[in-house]
Amino acid sequence: MKHIITALIFTGLLISCNSSDKTNTTIQNSETTETTTKPTPTETNNNFTAIDSDEALIATALMAAPEASRANCKVIGYNMAGEFVTLKEGDNEFIVLADDPKKNGFSAACYHKDLEPFMARGRALKAEGKKHQDIFDIREEEMKAGKFTIPTGATLHIYSGPKAEYDPETAKVDDAKLRYVVYLPWATAASTGLPEAPVASNHPWIMNPGTHRAHIMISPLADDNK
CATH class of the missing domain: 1.20.5 (Single alpha-helices involved in coiled-coils or other helix-helix interfaces)
Structure with missing residues (x-):
């Protein structure tokens, strides 16, 4: 037991x-x-909306300008009615070209006011129906003839992306990124020490070397913090 x-x-x-x-x-x-x-949380922004007013065109265009200068930039470009106008008056050294609402995607540009004769001439030739290479050749000859100048070191800021949508609170355009152009008329790879093609992401290089439109291209790395 x-x-x-x-x-x-x-x-x-x-x-x-x-x-x-x-x-x-x-x-x-x-x-x-x-x-x-458990799914990993992802930060999404549901505030993006269409750029569908002149006010939105101005706000998003100014994102191409240095932040400290935005308040006093002049903004030009096509309004929502399709007219090329001055969208906003300004009195500092920058002119901002707003996105064309009739085109797909988004592209705005900010440049030093001394570049306006060069830029305006390009717009006029394009309005005449001239193609890219024709515009290039005509402005090359006109600059050689002294009809206008491109100041050495003048900078173009380009803010562009595939979507024409923005956050009204911040004016940030969805997926848009900045890149920069620094004009050095007639410069070459030999005179600057820069390559004629990008070596790696975020590396400067010289485009159109030896011409009136020679310039340094700088494309910053994408900002993944959205």
């Missing part, structure tokens, strides 16, 4: 231990499953 009682006690202990181990294992598996299957 003593042996039977001992056996029953031992069996009860084994059942209790097995039950406890199973409970602990189930909790651990549940925590592991929750950790691995």
Whole structure:
């Protein structure tokens, strides 16, 4: 009888231990499953809306300008009615060209006011129906003839992206990025020490070397903090 009682006690202990181990294992598996299957939170911005007013055109265009100068920039470009106008008066050294609402995507540009004769001439030739290479050749000859100049070191800021949507609170355009052009008329790779093609992302290089439109291209790395 003593042996039977001992056996029953031992069996009860084994059942209790097995039950406890199973409970602990189930909790651990549940925590592991929750950790691995729970979706990672992603920060999304649902505030983006269409750029569909002159005010929105101005606000988004100014994002191409240095932040400290935006308040006093002059903004020109096509309004929502399709007219090329001065959208905003300004009195500092910058002119901002707003996005053309009739075109896909978004592109605004900010440049030093001394570049306006060069830019205006390009717009006029384009309005005449001239193609890209024709505009390039005509302005090259006109600059050689002294009809206008491109100041060395004058900078063009370009803010562009594939979507014409923006956040009204910040004026930030969805997926838009900045890149920069620094004009160095007639400069070459030899005179600047810069390559004629980008070596890697974010590296400056010289484009159109040896021409009136020679310039340093700088494309900053994408900002992933949205």
